[in-house]
Amino acid sequence: xxxxxxxxxxxxxxxxxxxxxxxxxxxxxxxxxxxxxxxxxxxxxxxxxxxxxxxxxxxxxxxxxxxxxxxxxxxxxxxxxxxxxxxxxxxxxxxxxxxxxxxxxxxxxxxxxxxxxxxxxxxxxxxxxxxxxxxxxxxxxxxxxxxxxxxxxxxxxxxxxxxxxxx
Numbered sequence: 001x002x003x004x005x006x007x008x009x010x011x012x013x014x015x016x017x018x019x020x021x022x023x024x025x026x027x028x029x030x031x032x033x034x035x036x037x038x039x040x041x042x043x044x045x046x047x048x049x050x051x052x053x054x055x056x057x058x059x060x061x062x063x064x065x066x067x068x069x070x071x072x073x074x075x076x077x078x079x080x081x082x083x084x085x086x087x088x089x090x091x092x093x094x095x096x097x098x099x100x101x102x103x104x105x106x107x108x109x110x111x112x113x114x115x116x117x118x119x120x121x122x123x124x125x126x127x128x129x130x131x132x133x134x135x136x137x138x139x140x141x142x143x144x145x146x147x148x149x150x151x152x153x154x155x156x157x158x159x160x161x162x163x164x165x166x167x
Contacts, residue, residue: 023092031088038084042077067127071120075113082109108160115156122148 019025050073057069089102126145133141161167 021098023094023098027092031091034091035084035088038080038087042080042084045080046073046077063127067124068121071124072117075116075120078109078113078116082106082113085109104164107163111156111159111163115152115159119149119152119156122152 016026017024019028053069057065060066086106089106092102094102122145126141129141129144
């Protein structure tokens with residue numbers, strides 16, 4: 001091979017190994033593969049486990065389990081995204097500022113999942129408040145449910161901002 005091609009190949013290998021911010025492209029591709037694996041597992045979980053739960057919920061006579069399943073199914077699917085992100089970052093073994101961003105990102109995703117579950121759980125709990133229609137009007141109950149949802153969203157947003165050091 002000519003010397004210029006050999007020199008070019010050395011530069012390509014150097015870029016491949018140093019990658020972005022000192023992390024190799026090979027490791028980034030493997031980390032993306034880890035994330036993609038959990039994304040695929042999310043689909044399999046949704047297909048098989050949720051189909052079983054859907055049949056079970058359809059056979060029950062109560063509506064509470066239907067609403068609870070509807071409220072929690074998407075946040076539970078999101079857990080696989082969190083796991084994929086966490087293990088991809090763990091594989092990369094990020095340090096310094098990149099490690100701090102990775103840690104805060106993972107913590108933020110966990111907080112999102114928790115507050116998403118809480119916000120969605122308000123709707124099934126709101127059905128229980130319908131019994132208060134003897135004391136409160138339906139508009140007041142709807143207002144209480146909406147207020148509770150917004151409170152959870154705002155507390156969740158404040159929690160995530162605090163995780164990133166924003167007071």
